[in-house]
Amino acid sequence: MPSFTLKIRRYLPESGDAPFWQEFDVDLEGHRSVLEGILTAKAREDGSIGIRCSCRAAICGSCGVLINGRTRLACNTHLAEAVRESPEDGKIIVEPMNNMPVLKDLIVDMDAVHWKKIQRVTPWLLPEGPPPEREYVVPHENMVDVTQSMACIQCGACVSACLSMEVDPLFIGPAALAKAYRFVGDPRDGAQYERVKDLAEDPAGIYDCTHCFACIDACPKGVAPMSQIMRLRRVASRDHDIEDRNNGYRHEHAFVENIERNGLLHEADLLPDSYGGKLHPRAVPELIDSLPVVAKGLARRKITPGKALLHPHRRHYKDVRKLFKKVQAKDEPLELNLYIVGYEEEEEAAR
Amino acid sequence: MPSHDVLIIGAGLAGQRAALAAAEAGATVAIMSKVHPVRSHSNAAAGGINAALNPEDSWESHAYDTVKGSDYLGDQDAIEIMCREAPDEILWLEHRGVTFHRNETGHLGTRAFGGASQARTYYVADITGQALLHVLYEQLMKHHAAIDRYEEWFVTSLLQDAGGHCVGAVARNIRDGAMETFTAKGTILASGGAGQAFKPTTNALICTGDGIAQAYRAGAPLMDMEMIQYHPTTLLENGFLITEGARGEGAQLFNKDGERFMEKYAPNKMELASRDVVSRAEQTEIDEGRGVGPDGQGILLDVTLVPKKRILEALREIVNIGRDFAGVDITREPITIRPGQHYIMGGVKTDVEGRTPIPGLYAAGEVACVSVHGGNRLGANSLLDTLIFGRRAGAHAAARADGMPMPAEPPASRVRDEEGWIASLLQRGPGSGRRVSEIKDELGEAMNRHCAVFRDEQGLSTCLDVVRRLQEEARSAYVDDRGTIFNQDVLGAIELGYMLDCAEATLLSALERRESRGAQFRTDYPERNDDEWLRHITVSLGASGRPELGYAPVTITSWQPEERKY
Ligand SMILES: Cc1cc2nc3c(=O)[nH]c(=O)nc-3n(C[C@H](O)[C@H](O)[C@H](O)COP(=O)(O)OP(=O)(O)OC[C@H]3O[C@@H](n4cnc5c(N)ncnc54)[C@H](O)[C@@H]3O)c2cc1C
Ligand code: SF4
Ligand code: SF4
Numbered sequence: 001m002p003s004f005t006l007k008i009r010r011y012l013p014e015s016g017d018a019p020f021w022q023e024f025d026v027d028l029e030g031h032r033s034v035l036e037g038i039l040t041a042k043a044r045e046d047g048s049i050g051i052r053c054s055c056r057a058a059i060c061g062s063c064g065v066l067i068n069g070r071t072r073l074a075c076n077t078h079l080a081e082a083v084r085e086s087p088e089d090g091k092i093i094v095e096p097m098n099n100m101p102v103l104k105d106l107i108v109d110m111d112a113v114h115w116k117k118i119q120r121v122t123p124w125l126l127p128e129g130p131p132p133e134r135e136y137v138v139p140h141e142n143m144v145d146v147t148q149s150m151a152c153i154q155c156g157a158c159v160s161a162c163l164s165m166e167v168d169p170l171f172i173g174p175a176a177l178a179k180a181y182r183f184v185g186d187p188r189d190g191a192q193y194e195r196v197k198d199l200a201e202d203p204a205g206i207y208d209c210t211h212c213f214a215c216i217d218a219c220p221k222g223v224a225p226m227s228q229i230m231r232l233r234r235v236a237s238r239d240h241d242i243e244d245r246n247n248g249y250r251h252e253h254a255f256v257e258n259i260e261r262n263g264l265l266h267e268a269d270l271l272p273d274s275y276g277g278k279l280h281p282r283a284v285p286e287l288i289d290s291l292p293v294v295a296k297g298l299a300r301r302k303i304t305p306g307k308a309l310l311h312p313h314r315r316h317y318k319d320v321r322k323l324f325k326k327v328q329a330k331d332e333p334l335e336l337n338l339y340i341v342g343y344e345e346e347e348e349a350a351r
Numbered sequence: 352m353p354s355h356d357v358l359i360i361g362a363g364l365a366g367q368r369a370a371l372a373a374a375e376a377g378a379t380v381a382i383m384s385k386v387h388p389v390r391s392h393s394n395a396a397a398g399g400i401n402a403a404l405n406p407e408d409s410w411e412s413h414a415y416d417t418v419k420g421s422d423y424l425g426d427q428d429a430i431e432i433m434c435r436e437a438p439d440e441i442l443w444l445e446h447r448g449v450t451f452h453r454n455e456t457g458h459l460g461t462r463a464f465g466g467a468s469q470a471r472t473y474y475v476a477d478i479t480g481q482a483l484l485h486v487l488y489e490q491l492m493k494h495h496a497a498i499d500r501y502e503e504w505f506v507t508s509l510l511q512d513a514g515g516h517c518v519g520a521v522a523r524n525i526r527d528g529a530m531e532t533f534t535a536k537g538t539i540l541a542s543g544g545a546g547q548a549f550k551p552t553t554n555a556l557i558c559t560g561d562g563i564a565q566a567y568r569a570g571a572p573l574m575d576m577e578m579i580q581y582h583p584t585t586l587l588e589n590g591f592l593i594t595e596g597a598r599g600e601g602a603q604l605f606n607k608d609g610e611r612f613m614e615k616y617a618p619n620k621m622e623l624a625s626r627d628v629v630s631r632a633e634q635t636e637i638d639e640g641r642g643v644g645p646d647g648q649g650i651l652l653d654v655t656l657v658p659k660k661r662i663l664e665a666l667r668e669i670v671n672i673g674r675d676f677a678g679v680d681i682t683r684e685p686i687t688i689r690p691g692q693h694y695i696m697g698g699v700k701t702d703v704e705g706r707t708p709i710p711g712l713y714a715a716g717e718v719a720c721v722s723v724h725g726g727n728r729l730g731a732n733s734l735l736d737t738l739i740f741g742r743r744a745g746a747h748a749a750a751r752a753d754g755m756p757m758p759a760e761p762p763a764s765r766v767r768d769e770e771g772w773i774a775s776l777l778q779r780g781p782g783s784g785r786r787v788s789e790i791k792d793e794l795g796e797a798m799n800r801h802c803a804v805f806r807d808e809q810g811l812s813t814c815l816d817v818v819r820r821l822q823e824e825a826r827s828a829y830v831d832d833r834g835t836i837f838n839q840d841v842l843g844a845i846e847l848g849y850m851l852d853c854a855e856a857t858l859l860s861a862l863e864r865r866e867s868r869g870a871q872f873r874t875d876y877p878e879r880n881d882d883e884w885l886r887h888i889t890v891s892l893g894a895s896g897r898p899e900l901g902y903a904p905v906t907i908t909s910w911q912p913e914e915r916k917y
């Protein structure tokens with residue numbers, strides 16, 4: 001049977017010592033999980049290794065850790081896979097999650113961060129009026145839509161991986177915002193407007209996310225918190241006309257339109273477009289605010305006046321427009337959702 | 352020293368539902384769990400929850416299926432209550448925000464499940480238990496003013512006054528190791544099952560029978576402990592569950608000759624016969640040499656028969672389980688499974704209000720035995736059991752507490768005794784005996800060898816000898832961790848003691864029941880024998896400190912025992 005080396009970052013608060021590394025060798029098949037590796041070490045060598053775990057099957061959300069620097073669930077990461085990704089000649093490096101205080105070994109204080117943020121988003125249904133006699137009649141698609149955020153097991157992996165949270169600990173963060181969408185997208189909830197307004201106006205709310213994809217990558221359940229945040233933003237600006245403090249939604253649109261018009265991104269036009277055109281009243285102060293950046297860009301030759309004014313990629317624009325037409329001719333594109341399988345069907349039909 | 356009207360031990364579905372019901376009735380409530388509530392094992396329930404909510408369905412039909420599924424050992428008064436109250440419970444959950452599956456018209460949709468004459472299982476994709484648990488937890492957060500949550504607290508024993516009444520519990524704060532007493536007018540055990548006494552099992556690592564053993568040690572009788580459910584589809588290698596929902600959606604079972612063998616055993620219901628029936632059929636095929644896999648110990652489950660779109664929409668979780676834990680893409684090839692330990696029908700004996708014979712002590716959920724499952728639980732009836740009887744226990748305990756004085760605080764010596772006991776555990780070193788983990792492994796393997804789908808006197812007696820030896824060895828077993836902060840090692844030693852108590856009660860009851868009924872199949876007594884054994888077996892701690900067997904009648908209301916055919 002193959003042997004694996006686990007290099008675990010230990011921290012025993014009562015010892016008064018700083019965190020230290022300890023290595024354990026375990027004999028297990030490669031398709032066994034890192035959790036089984038840790039539990040084997042715990043059962044045979046040192047029962048004091050601390051790790052929360054229960055289901056062993058990626059359901060209970062207890063066992064989030066860093067494996068070779070990436071946030072994962074220990075129970076659904078194979079030993080062989082972990083070794084392949086190891087930066088240190090075949091040792092599997094296991095550490096506690098980021099962005100939360102460590103209590104002991106691999107156990108972090110979820111209450112102090114994760115659960116506090118969950119509580120921030122009023123995490124319960126606020127129905128309007130008394131309930132109907134039987135069930136609420138709700139379109140199938142809406143239920144499937146919110147079931148994706150319902151699939152969250154509150155493991156905190158996304159919180160650990162989130163870069164914005166690292167910079168701004170106040171950021172409500174991916175898990176709590178995904179939880180918020182579970183209500184915002186639920187037709188039975190009567191407080192959609194209040195919820196999105198609150199999350200849009202909080203400086204640490206939906207516009208604090210930088211689109212870095214780290215949470216999508218870290219999430220073991222396909223909840224795709226960033227996509228849920230994008231949905232919240234869309235509901236805020238499209239359905240409720242709530243002003244976006246960072247102008248993110250309009251920026252996104254301007255981006256797309258800019259490319260459609262120019263064939264490739266024309267940076268000089270993007271900023272004014274985002275604010276509704278060069279002559280829009282909001283565009284002027286924003287443009288003035290941006291001048292130092294433009295000046296710096298000019299000084300470092302990142303921007304050249306010629307390129308800024310004459311967009312060199314313009315000649316491809318016809319091909320690009322064709323692409324746009326093709327995409328726009330399709331029905332409302334399906335969103336990425338675990339439980340909606342339109343794309344899979346297309347792939348099947350193509351075979 | 353905290354005191355409340357109602358103290359709830361366990362925050363799975365039964366515990367959380369009890370807490371909400373008690374708070375709704377105006378009681379002050381504490382709910383305590385050794386893991387964060389949403390980590391409770393209820394989250395693993397994939398398939399769904401039964402209720403005759405459809406106008407074409409009836410609660411009588413649901414009740415009859417349950418009675419028949421129980422092999423007539425279920426108490427029919429309790430089954431009637433459960434099935435009658437099921438539809439309203441589903442609507443209560445729906446109104447609180449559970450994202451139940453909808454059909455094309457936007458109404459609640461159902462799926463088929465084993466042992467049922469109608470498709471009456473309501474579900475959320477294949478994360479039903481998780482969705483229910485997380486929505487109840489939302490409600491706990493909402494009602495935080497009335498419900499105090501003690502998360503990551505481990506109950507070590509129940510408190511009793513001089514008259515034997517239960518007046519609370521002693522618990523250890525896992526975060527810092529502090530011991531504390533919690534007094535309460537009523538205490539509800541909702542601490543789940545004991546699957547970890549078997550290896551392998553579909554149950555999580557926390558399912559160690561704590562509440563069953565604590566009630567037993569306090570003098571409460573246990574009932575139906577011989578009835579251990581082996582689920583027909585668990586992964587050959589590690590015992591993980593493939594939900595019955597897979598067969599409900601159309602997956603089929605095959606032996607190594609490619610034969611759909613359920614045709615022989617249950618020609619009408621086929622793969623959707625009762626779990627005991629399907630597990631026995633599989634084990635028979637394996638024992639007669641028609642199994643698959645390296646040692647012929649497996650059976651093939653073919654999920655590819657279900658349309659791919661449906662698999663991805665409704666069985667997503669088992670696609671992941673197949674991929675991550677067996678390396679099989681279930682949408683393209685069959686997966687190898689076998690029967691595996693899954694559920695205990697037995698538990699602390701209660702009445703339909705959740706009351707145990709100890710005044711002030713209630714039990715609900717898998718820890719309890721009402722008995723609605725009798726000899727065999729139907730799929731998707733357990734979540735229902737946890738919610739209905741959790742709610743009833745919560746409401747009853749709250750009503751009982753109203754106007755009652757708070758029990759006197761227990762003497763400080765009670766905590767000191769408990770601290771002393773744990774300190775003595777911590778003092779043992781490698782010289783004193785075996786490792787806790789070794790004893791646990793030996794227990795699980797012995798139970799799975801001798802107390803599984805097929806049993807006989809010789810195997811059961813051998814196993815009982817093993818358990819008695821292990822009980823002795825557990826007294827000197829040692830742990831490595833000497834700390835106070837998150838000392839999981841010492842909790843493991845305490846849990847080992849609980850599991851050994853549960854195993855002993857199971858073996859004694861299985862030896863006593865000299866017939867075959869439901870999940871208990873005795874190869875030395877292969878027939879059901881209603882004349883002698885249409886009764887419950889109980890186990891209680893006798894005055895001598897040894898277990899004592901007893902009997903309780905089965906309540907029959909409308910349905911007389913018949914031969915069971917699927
Ligand atoms: C894999 C799997 C799938 C299943 N699928 C279905 C299904 O589809 N339909 C269905 O109806 N049933 C299903 N079941 C059965 C069902 O999930 C369980 O029987 C049910 O959830 C038990 O709920 P509970 O509230 O009684 O206990 P649990 O959810 O197990 O909760 C026990 C609670 O007690 C706490 N606790 C335990 N000991 C202590 C202690 N010493 N101190 C403090 N707290 C303690 C735990 O922390 C936990 O909070 C399934 C079971 C499994 C294993
Ligand atoms: S996409 Fe947004 S929420 Fe997700 S990790 Fe990045 S910054 Fe955080
Ligand atoms: S969104 Fe995903 S990563 Fe984040 S807590 Fe939920 S399950 Fe974990």
Ligand code: FES
Pocket residue numbers: 035052053054055056057058059060061062063064073074075076
């Ligand atoms: S042990 Fe439950 S998620 Fe890993």
